[in-house]
Amino acid sequence: MKEIMPLKCIAIDDEPLALELIRTYASRIPDIQLLCTFEDAVSGAEYLAGKSIDLLFLDIDMPDISGIDLAKALKNKPMIIFTTAYKQFAYDGFELEAVDYLLKPIDFQRFSKSVFKAIAIRNSKMQAPPTEDDAAIYVHAEYRAIKILLRDIEYVESMEDYIKIHLTEGKSVVTLMSLKKAEELLPDTQFKRIHRSYIIPLAKIRSVQNKKIQLHQILLPIGESYAEQVKKWLINK
Template identity: 60%
Template sequence: MVLKCVAIDDEPLALELMRNYIARFSFLQLLQTFEDAVSGAEYLRNNPIDLLFVDINMPDITGIDLVRSLVSKPMVIFTTAYKNFAFEGFELEAIDYLLKPIDVKRFGKAVEKAVDYYRYKTATAAESKDESLYVHSEYRMVKISLKDIEYIESMEDYIKIHLQFDKTVLTLMPLKRVLEKLPEDKFQRIHRSYIIPVNKIISIQNRKVKLPGIELPISDSYIDFARRWMKM
């Protein structure tokens, strides 16, 4: 597996560092680099790639605006000299953000995320939903093991994924969309606000599902699931 890459940064030294880092990874193939964001955007519109490294703060157009303008979007790793990232980048579902000066170890972690997500995207539907779920949280891609999910809670435009050991992940996504990413035989919606892992049900009684450490309501729309489960 080889990921075709492009790097765009208006700072020549930063761009040279990216060339050096990319060359250290045999699964990355650098096709082009650009100091000019407009030229880079034109190249991307005519040449499909897998992974884009792009600086956020550039004088002609920002990296965020560049990515937003692309019809066919590759995986994106943003680079920036600023700690405060623009919220607009969240909607672009970046793999990661790298803060300058970029450390090679941190760079390696970012490209490993890209590899994992590429494999997830290119797997068959059954394979891709078998073990992991990818969501965007805190401006980067987060990989969640399905076996760690205790339940998923809707919070208006966001969802909160409750994990083992009282950990949570908050992401901007409707409950319906996350349900589509989960294997149908392993997760069930029980309420407009909740999705649960079927294998963690302890009991169902009085229209409530008992899970480890919590009870959740079952709404009228999903009562048929409760009846089917009790007949198993």
């Protein structure tokens, strides 16, 4: 498996204070490397033409070239997180498939959430087809990428904006991710959603009775809206 390297980033913003804030926030996250910053879009575009980066923090409202126009003009487009003080640009940003859209003033929690989203996208593209024993996913917790072997997952629990991945030996990992995203990340042949709050590994099912599933370590309910599909894949299991 490839070594997980920090994301190479640059930032383009005509406000020096905004760039200083990005530099400060980036220095607190080991999984990204801010290579340089630019106060005008032209200089930033020239740099991008000759360099390969992973992530671009890009202001939208700039005097020479707007961030939207710059993003459209890039041939080798990196992942982009737009930064701006104006809500009306959000639709344009998402139309360009930006990783995220940060509204100024940006706090660190919101900044880190966007960065971890970009890291997760990069890591998912890097994951090579694994063998059954070493199959794993990467999630972010405590400002670092954590490798979780699929065979160690007991079940996944929703905690609003976060999920809690319960592991063998009573361990767990909490990460900023929706249960829907976790469902997409985990292989459908091995993991199924049984409730609005739970995803389980099929291999850990011990019994099913009275709309509840007994796993190795816990008894979980089957949600009403999932009952029929659970019944179908249990029959075909």
